[in-house]
Amino acid sequence: MNQEVGQEKTQGPEEVAWRVPGRVEVLGKHTDYAGGPVLVGAVDRAITAHARRARGPQSSLTATTDGGDPITLRAGVDPALEPGHWGHYLQTVLDRLTLNFGAGAAAHVSVSSDLPPASGMSSSSALVCATALALASLNGWDRDPRWIEAMPDRLPLAGYLAAVEGGRSWRDLPGTSGVGTHGGSEDHTGMLCGAQDRLLLAGFDPMRIDQSLPFPSQWALVIGVSGVLAHKTGAALEDYNRGPSTVQSVLARWNRATGRADASLAGAVRHLVGDATGEQMAKDPALRDLLGLCEPGYERERIEQFLIESLVLVPAGARLIAAADPGIGEVLERSQALADRGLRNQVPQTRLMASLARGMGAIGASSFGAGWGGSVYALVPADDAKDFASRWLQAYRDREQEAERAATIVTRPGPGACRLL
Structure with a gap:
């Protein structure tokens, strides 16, 4: 009887919907999972998850997307879907929330989106966040004392949802397998904490804005x-995953060599040079102790990219954008070059788009997201934005034969996730 009463107290509504935007990473390429800073904001395109109670066993759901075939999922049961299927993200959410907060009501989830998939705006993380928030509201989990203690506001909630996606524990809430990527919390921070016409300068050791x-x-x-x-x-x-695993390997080597227990590469850097930033800090001789532990080639170039991006480009970019200083263009061009050389995650199409944007007079341009495809953003005068978008797309299509999926979106930083029902 007491258990039933407790469940009744946390029961949620009959239906609920959450809208979660994509994000644009202005600076901070692959720095978040190393504890470093990012400059990020939400965009005005989003994924919406609409959940309603349905008949069926506990901790099960049926789900549909725009024009897609329905799927049926149960917590702890392999859905036997092909690799990359969107249902794997929902399965990860269902498994994790059931593990952390108990069996939930059977539900139907319909997912709609105007966020281009696999475009670098992190549609996968938006799908995880929207589904998790909808199921948490539907089941009243977001009023559970364990939820409130672990996620008292939106920033730790972003950390938890990143842990759901990555398969990591969050505080006292144990993890499951995740979706297979070993990323950080940047995407979820931008999506949950974004604000209209604002960019967030965020860090991740500790997690903060x-x-x-x-x-x-x-x-x-x-x-x-x-x-x-x-x-x-x-x-x-x-x-x-090569990037995160490289960072973790160097960090483990550092901790063994020094007897320290730094939680992130950013923590190791902070130990060596303090909290100061700038070009001089990135060249500080103290960093040789860290760089000397890196193998030549990709590993050293990857760590050098992290040092310059986090110590120089992110802080400088934040100052220049806040001042509307066109000098941001040089910062973005350097960040793009470092991604190509250090992260090695660019493709000819993203190189071409960035180059075309600069050549057409953009204030600055840079690729963003995981890499190996995706998107490029350009900073342009607002009065010229629509015309620039049209000309940029046409110039790209004139030079890129396989550009049938290409598109341009004119946007500004927008608000974070919101509950609709």
Whole structure:
């Protein structure tokens, strides 16, 4: 009887919907999972998950997407879907929430989206967040004392949802297998904590938002979707996870060599040079102790990319954008070059889009997201944004034969996730 009463107290509504936007990473390429800073904001395209109670066994759901075949999932049961299927993200959410908060009501989830898939705007993380938030509201889990203690506001909620996707524990809530990517919390922070016309300067060791910066009213973001799908399965998943695994290998080597227990590469860097940033810090001789532990080639170039991006480019970019200073263009061009050389995650199409944008007079341009496809953004005068978007897309299509999926989106930083029902 007491258990039934307790369940009744946390029971949620008959139906609920959550809208979760994609995000644009302005600076901070692959820095978040190393504890480093990012400059990120939400966009005005989103995924919406509409959940309602249904007949069926506990912790089960049926799900549909725009024009897609329905799927049926049960917690703890392999859905036997092909690699990369969107249902794997829902299965991860269902398994994790059931493990952390107990059996939930049978549900039907319908997913709709105007966010281009596999485009670098993190549609996969938006799908995880929207589904998790809808199921948590439907079952009253978001009023459970365990939920409130672990996620008292939106920033730790972003951390938890990132842990759901990555398969990591969050505080006292144990993890499951995740979706297979070993990323950080940048995407979820932008999606959950984003604000209209603001960019977030966030860090991840510890997880925090250092500043909320105004995005210049006279500028617009034009996002160019390259049409190359940024898949995270098979060899592409291995490529993506190479970055995080390299960072973890160097960090483990550092901790063994020094007897320290730094939780992130950013923590090791902070131990060596303090909290100061800038070009001089990135060249500080103290960093040789860390770089000396890196193997030549990809490993050293990857760590050098992290140092310059996090110590120089992110802080400088934040200052320049807040001041509407066109000098941001040089920062973005350097970040793009470092991604190519250090992360090795660019493809000819993203290189072409960034180069075309600069040549057409953009204030600055850079690719963003995981890489191996995806999108490029351009900073342009707001009055010229629509015309620029059209000309940029046409110029890209004139030079890229396989550009049928390419598109451009004119946007500004927008608000974070919101509950609709």
